[in-house]
Amino acid sequence: xxxxxxxxxxxxxxxxxxxxxxxxxxxxxxxxxxxxxxxxxxxxxxxxxxxxxxxxxxxxxxxxxxxxxxxxxxxxxxxxxxxxxxxxxxxxxxxxxxxxxxxxxxxxxxxxxxxxxxxxxxxxxxxxxxxxxxxxxxxxxxxxxxxxxxxxxxxxxxxxxxxxxxxxxxxxxxxxxxxxxx
Amino acid sequence: xxxxxxxxxxxxxxxxxxxxxxxxxxxxxxxxxxxxxxxxxxxxxxxxxxxxxxxxxxxxxxxxxxxxxxxxxxxxxxxxxxxxxxxxxxxxxxxxxxxxxxxxxxxxxxxxxxxxxxxxxxxxxxxxxxxxxxxxxxxxxxxxxxxxxxxxxxxxxxxxxxxxxxxxxxxxxxxxxxxxxxxxxxxxxxxxxxxxxxxxxxxxxxxxxxxxxxxxxxxxxxxxxxxxxx
Numbered sequence: 001x002x003x004x005x006x007x008x009x010x011x012x013x014x015x016x017x018x019x020x021x022x023x024x025x026x027x028x029x030x031x032x033x034x035x036x037x038x039x040x041x042x043x044x045x046x047x048x049x050x051x052x053x054x055x056x057x058x059x060x061x062x063x064x065x066x067x068x069x070x071x072x073x074x075x076x077x078x079x080x081x082x083x084x085x086x087x088x089x090x091x092x093x094x095x096x097x098x099x100x101x102x103x104x105x106x107x108x109x110x111x112x113x114x115x116x117x118x119x120x121x122x123x124x125x126x127x128x129x130x131x132x133x134x135x136x137x138x139x140x141x142x143x144x145x146x147x148x149x150x151x152x153x154x155x156x157x158x159x160x161x162x163x164x165x166x167x168x169x170x171x172x173x174x175x176x177x178x179x180x181x182x
Numbered sequence: 183x184x185x186x187x188x189x190x191x192x193x194x195x196x197x198x199x200x201x202x203x204x205x206x207x208x209x210x211x212x213x214x215x216x217x218x219x220x221x222x223x224x225x226x227x228x229x230x231x232x233x234x235x236x237x238x239x240x241x242x243x244x245x246x247x248x249x250x251x252x253x254x255x256x257x258x259x260x261x262x263x264x265x266x267x268x269x270x271x272x273x274x275x276x277x278x279x280x281x282x283x284x285x286x287x288x289x290x291x292x293x294x295x296x297x298x299x300x301x302x303x304x305x306x307x308x309x310x311x312x313x314x315x316x317x318x319x320x321x322x323x324x325x326x327x328x329x330x331x332x333x334x335x336x337x338x339x340x341x342x343x344x345x346x347x348x349x350x351x352x353x354x355x356x357x358x359x360x361x362x363x364x365x366x367x368x369x370x371x372x373x374x375x376x377x378x379x380x381x382x383x384x385x386x387x388x389x390x391x392x393x394x395x396x397x398x399x400x401x402x403x404x405x406x407x408x409x410x411x412x
């Protein structure tokens with residue numbers, strides 16, 4: 001049974017602009033609530049689908065990002081309650097702490113653009129070898145073990161190296177007086 | 183920072199795996215040192231943002247495209263339900279007990295998208311599947327594979343690009359008239375012979391010929407030939 005493609009109505013186009021505007025901060029927020037790295041995008045898309053369906057409930061005078069984050073928190077909390085064999089979350093004991101913290105310390109919006117900009121400056125200051133390792137770790141979907149094989153390193157040595165890099169970059173960001181929210 | 187327990191746990195969380203015992207020990211350590219939870223949250227935010235910047239399949243545009251694809255899939259599910267309802271309501275069809283089939287399928291498909299317990303979604307989907315199979319067995323002769331079509335579009339991976347599956351499966355995104363239609367390809371020898379474009383991180387255009395069918399609101403293509411286009 002052939003299905004005709006649906007033309008995208010104007011409202012979908014304009015909602016798509018909102019998706020592009022809020023996606024980076026929302027994905028970071030979902031990760032911070034305890035989403036597994038591989039499932040962040042999946043969960044974020046579900047947040048936007050729920051928002052699309054419930055658009056009539058949104059009060060246009062209020063903060064759209066905050067509304068999205070409310071949906072996200074609800075979605076992750078529901079995910080935590082599931083007895084799924086394959087969870088989309090970090091280890092539950094850790095996720096529980098992150099969700100608990102989010103309840104007591106509601107996050108403001110993540111200024112993704114500014115953070116990324118400062119982060120790029122800090123990464124640019126790393127020695128070239130460290131910069132390369134960091135970029136390769138995140139440019140592909142390879143995990144650290146596979147990357148270690150490619151780099152002919154022991155996996156735990158690579159993990160240690162990545163941890164040191166992360167700490168240096170995070171310290172650099174804080175030195176540049178950017179508050180890494182939350 | 184020289185907290186070895188925290189650093190080891192953070193490293194495993196970001197780059198490795200934890201055993202249940204390690205998870206419990208890490209969580210207990212965080213409970214004893216709540217100030218570390220803030221540090222953990224900051225790392226999660228920072229490296230998530232970095233990942234979005236570095237991985238092409240996680241770019242803002244790729245994310246927005248995937249969202250639109252999922253929205254379109256919902257629209258297709260609606261169209262599928264309307265088509266089933268129209269067929270059931272047609273006077274020359276053996277309707278009767280199948281009158282509510284369209285609504286049942288619609289509810290099942292919707293339930294797969296809503297944040298509800300998974301068992302409920304699966305049960306609804308299973309019920310819909312039983313009804314659809316029953317409908318096919320009752321004698322809807324037009325349910326055989328559709329006509330042979332040739333499509334041309336972007337080869338994509340259902341895991342890396344669409345984020346719909348846990349493993350990589352081939353699909354073709356066809357843009358037409360301001361919309362995008364996803365054809366999910368069956369993994370047969372014709373597709374396997376031209377597998378590389380579907381695993382590429384860069385967009386690769388392909389042409390595929392085969393028969394279409396609809397499965398759970400997804401448009402499937404049983405391809406007999408797949409090739410890159412210049």
